[in-house]
Amino acid sequence: MRNGDRRPRQARKRPPPQTTRPPVDLARGAPxxxxxxxxxxxxxxxxxxxxxxxxxxxxxxxxxxxxxxAHADRPDRPLLEALxxxxxxxxxxxxxxxxxxxRARPIETQADDAGPPR
Numbered sequence: 099m100r101n102g103d104r105r106p107r108q109a110r111k112r113p114p115p116q117t118t119r120p121p122v123d124l125a126r127g128a129p130x131x132x133x134x135x136x137x138x139x140x141x142x143x144x145x146x147x148x149x150x151x152x153x154x155x156x157x158x159x160x161x162x163x164x165x166x167x168a169h170a171d172r173p174d175r176p177l178l179e180a181l182x183x184x185x186x187x188x189x190x191x192x193x194x195x196x197x198x199x200x201r202a203r204p205i206e207t208q209a210d211d212a213g214p215p216r
Contacts, residue, residue: 128166128173137196141170144195146187147179163187167199178202 132145147166151159161184166176180202182190190198 128168128176132173133195134170135192135195135199137199142199143168143170143173144199147176149184152181161185165198165202166205167202175207176205179205 128143128145132143135142135144144165144167146163148164150162150164152162153160162181163184163186165180165182165187167178167180168174168176178199180198182198
């Protein structure tokens with residue numbers, strides 16, 4: 099580049115982050131390392147269901163994790179999903195998990211016969 103030439107740099111393509119475990123097979127239910135939480139009289143199973151990248155702009159993409167919430171008696175049917183920053187799940191305290199569940203979004207299914215999950 100010549101001195102004074104201020105052309106924008108080409109965006110570098112980064113490879114996707116490596117996942118450390120395979121995706122959850124919903125037919126089997128929650129993975130063995132799912133966390134348990136009791137909230138408002140309901141026992142929940144909570145696990146990392148996937149990882150990805152999100153965002154736009156010149157600063158790059160943020161790594162995020164999709165967290166699924168299912169009733170303990172129906173681990174094959176997650177009801178809620180929330181996104182958090184990559185690597186935060188294992189360090190969340192129970193009260194933080196409760197707040198995360200409270201703001202999680204319902205997972206839409208074609209046969210949603212159970213009514214609202216909250």
